[in-house]
Amino acid sequence: MTSPTAASSHRLERSITRLGRAGLATVQAVADVRTWAPHVIPQMRRLGVDSVPIALFIAIFTGIVLSLLSKYIFTGAVPLYFVGALVGKTVMMELGPVLTGLVLAGRVGANIAAELGTMRVTEQVDALETLAYNPRSYLVVPRVLAGVFMFPVVTALAMGVGVAAGWVTAINLLDLSTLEFVKGLRLFYRFKDIWFGLLKAASFGAAVTLAGCVQGLGTRGGAEGVGRNTTRAVVLGCEAILVLDAFWALVLL
Amino acid sequence: MIRFTEVHKGFGPKVVLDGLTLDIPEGKTTVLIGFSGTGKSVALKHIVGLLAPDQGAVSVEGRIVHELSPEGLAELRSQVGYVFQFAALFDSLSVEDNIRLGLARRGLDRYEIEDRIRDSLALVDLAGAEERFPAELSGGMRKRVGIARAIAFRPRYILYDEPTTGLDPVTSAVIDELMVRARRELGVTGVVVTHDMRSAYTVGDRIAMLYHGRIRQVGTIDEIRQTDDPVVRNFIEGRPTEDDRRLLEGTPS
Numbered sequence: 001m002t003s004p005t006a007a008s009s010h011r012l013e014r015s016i017t018r019l020g021r022a023g024l025a026t027v028q029a030v031a032d033v034r035t036w037a038p039h040v041i042p043q044m045r046r047l048g049v050d051s052v053p054i055a056l057f058i059a060i061f062t063g064i065v066l067s068l069l070s071k072y073i074f075t076g077a078v079p080l081y082f083v084g085a086l087v088g089k090t091v092m093m094e095l096g097p098v099l100t101g102l103v104l105a106g107r108v109g110a111n112i113a114a115e116l117g118t119m120r121v122t123e124q125v126d127a128l129e130t131l132a133y134n135p136r137s138y139l140v141v142p143r144v145l146a147g148v149f150m151f152p153v154v155t156a157l158a159m160g161v162g163v164a165a166g167w168v169t170a171i172n173l174l175d176l177s178t179l180e181f182v183k184g185l186r187l188f189y190r191f192k193d194i195w196f197g198l199l200k201a202a203s204f205g206a207a208v209t210l211a212g213c214v215q216g217l218g219t220r221g222g223a224e225g226v227g228r229n230t231t232r233a234v235v236l237g238c239e240a241i242l243v244l245d246a247f248w249a250l251v252l253l
Numbered sequence: 254m255i256r257f258t259e260v261h262k263g264f265g266p267k268v269v270l271d272g273l274t275l276d277i278p279e280g281k282t283t284v285l286i287g288f289s290g291t292g293k294s295v296a297l298k299h300i301v302g303l304l305a306p307d308q309g310a311v312s313v314e315g316r317i318v319h320e321l322s323p324e325g326l327a328e329l330r331s332q333v334g335y336v337f338q339f340a341a342l343f344d345s346l347s348v349e350d351n352i353r354l355g356l357a358r359r360g361l362d363r364y365e366i367e368d369r370i371r372d373s374l375a376l377v378d379l380a381g382a383e384e385r386f387p388a389e390l391s392g393g394m395r396k397r398v399g400i401a402r403a404i405a406f407r408p409r410y411i412l413y414d415e416p417t418t419g420l421d422p423v424t425s426a427v428i429d430e431l432m433v434r435a436r437r438e439l440g441v442t443g444v445v446v447t448h449d450m451r452s453a454y455t456v457g458d459r460i461a462m463l464y465h466g467r468i469r470q471v472g473t474i475d476e477i478r479q480t481d482d483p484v485v486r487n488f489i490e491g492r493p494t495e496d497d498r499r500l501l502e503g504t505p506s
Contacts, residue, residue: 028323119343127341130301130334131355131402132327 029136039142047108047143047209048150052157054107055100059158062095063087063165071174080176084184087166092193096159098245101204104151105237109212112143113233116216117226125217140213144206151205152198159197192252200248207240254279255300255410255444260309261466262295269295271466272309282436282443284457286450286488291463293446294338297412300444301333302326313410331359334403334411334441338418340395342387342402348374349383352402359406373405374398376438377431393424397431404435411435413445417452429455450489454478462488 029036070086116139119125125135163185170176215233219225255277262270269292277283285293298304299311305319312318313329321329342351349370356366374380377397387395396416403411413432417425429452436443436456447453453460454474461471462485470477470485480486487493 122339123337123341124343126298126303127335127337127343129303130330132330132358133354134323 025136029134029141032134032137032141035133035137036141036145039138040145043142043146044150047104047111047146048154051104051107051150051154054103055154055158056161058099058103059091059096059162060165062099063091063162063167064169066090066095066162067166067169067174071170080174081180081184082187083166083170083174083176084181085187086184087170088163088185089188089193091162091166092159092197094197094245096162097155097197097200097204098241100155100158101151101201101208101241102238104154104204105208105211105241106234108147109208109233109237110230112209112212113216113219113230114226116213117219117229120217120219121222121225135217139217140210143213144209147205147209148202149205151208152201155201156194156198159194196248196252199252200245203244203248204241207244208237211236211240254314255442256312257296257299258310258312260296260299260306260311262292262299262304262306268466270306273463273467275461275468275471277442277444278459279442280440281458282432282445282456283459283461284445284447284453285461285463286448286453287463288488289448292466293463294414296463297335297414297444297446300410300412301330301335331406332409334406334408336396336399336403336411336413336416338415340387340399342395342398344387346386347383348379348385348387348390348398348401351387351398352405355402355406369405369407373401376404376434377401378427393420393427396420396428400428400431400435404439404441407439408441410442410444413443413447415447416445417447417449425449425452426455428452432456448488450491 066087067083070083071080074080074082074086116125119139125139128135128138167178167181167185170181171178212233215229215236219229221228257273257275260270260273261268273292273296275296285296287293295304299306299318300313302318302321310317310319313333316325316329318326318329342348343354346354352370352373353366356369361369370383371380374382377400379394379397379401382390382394382398387398390398400413400416411432416428416432420428432443432445433456435441443456445453445456457474459471459473460477462469462477464484470480470482472480477485477489480489
């Protein structure tokens with residue numbers, strides 16, 4: 001009978017071997033540039049550009065609600081131009097990246113997992129391998145790179161539109177002038193607010209696309225399997241966003 | 254030559270291959286027959302390294318497949334065409350791009366690639382279908398495109414996984430004729446997995462029956478037709494065994 005120490009050392013050894021293999025496979029996939037390079041731009045368009053409308057839709061309503069909420073909080077206690085500060089800080093540092101990330105986790109994560117899952121169960125991934133392609137290079141690397149590049153772009157647009165929606169709400173519904181809103185916006189502004197938000201967005205992009213790819217390529221069992229793994233990809237993507245959000249706050253703030 | 258030596262393969266508790274030993278000689282078409290779920294496709298996938306054996310080895314021209322480096326495996330796959338059961342065409346690519354994908358990594362120039370696409374489509378009587386997408390094709394046409402994709406890079410071996418399953422008798426006969434034509438005109442070694450005996454007799458030089466994870470009998474068409482083995486005889490004549498009858502009797506009407 002194997003002792004508990006020997007069993008756990010065997011498990012550790014297997015985990016290290018598995019990790020090593022995964023690391024080696026990743027290096028090989030990334031090194032195969034001529035396979036993944038032609039697919040990065042089309043994926044950036046599909047995963048990023050096509051996600052802009054839904055991200056902006058969310059950003060507009062986030063800006064409106066933040067503006068109204070800050071008036072409700074500040075009235076009688078803090079000068080109303082602080083509305084600009086609250087809208088700016090919140091949209092740039094937290095709600096812009098996180099809400100955009102969560103929306104894209106649904107849209108992009110599900111899209112990737114369902115597509116790759118269907119390819120897996122219809123043997124298209126096997127077909128790629130028999131044609132001497134590395135599926136990680138052909139399918140995973142371009143999607144992850146597209147996520148890392150495009151999540152910050154979409155988030156930047158959402159930040160701008162969110163702040164603009166807050167400003168339009170402030171001058172129309174809160175009796176605030178543009179000058180007062182901008183004064184509040186600039187009051188606590190630091191350049192870090194923007195790069196902090198964009199850095200988070202890039203990490204969310206990597207997490208969401210990786211979750212979609214891992215779940216998609218790990219699909220087994222036909223349509224039911226595709227549905228199950230697509231759901232898992234979205235849930236995993238959302239969880240990763242929340243964990244990463246806390247991690248970056250802990251490390252960088 | 255392709256050689257299976259004492260190959261064992263299981264998925265969880267289910268043993269699929271249980272000591273499979275079989276030699277597939279050059280220049281001939283070997284047909285692997287057997288009941289559904291007996292591991293014929295699993296055996297085929299070992300030849301191109303899509304699956305690795307739990308024990309034993311599969312070798313192609315003396316190279317043990319599961320011991321090959323990624324480069325060695327890619328080199329092996331460049332000599333083996335694989336026709337999947339449901340064609341496994343890439344949905345997002347047109348017919349010609351499906352074929353081009355397999356040719357893109359063979360060091361051919363643009364003109365050679367175009368010639369190969371045209372020739373392979375002509376060989377399967379699909380000239381003019383270049384621009385169509387898989388969703389626009391019938392089941393038989395998809396299988397023909399799958400064959401065109403497999404033969405386009407002039408492999409030494411072609412593996413056919415149930416090429417006539419789900420097709421009407423006339424389309425099945427067309428596919429059989431294409432397989433015979435591919436061997437005659439390209440001189441390839443073929444391995445065909447099927448339980449369609451009419452197809453097996455048409456395309457095969459040798460027939461091997463897989464039963465309970467190992468070879469029950471292997472021989473020429475005549476040897477198989479005249480077999481005394483009751484299991485093989487029942488299978489080729491489509492007669493249910495006592496076990497099959499008991500199963501049917503237990504099935505509610």
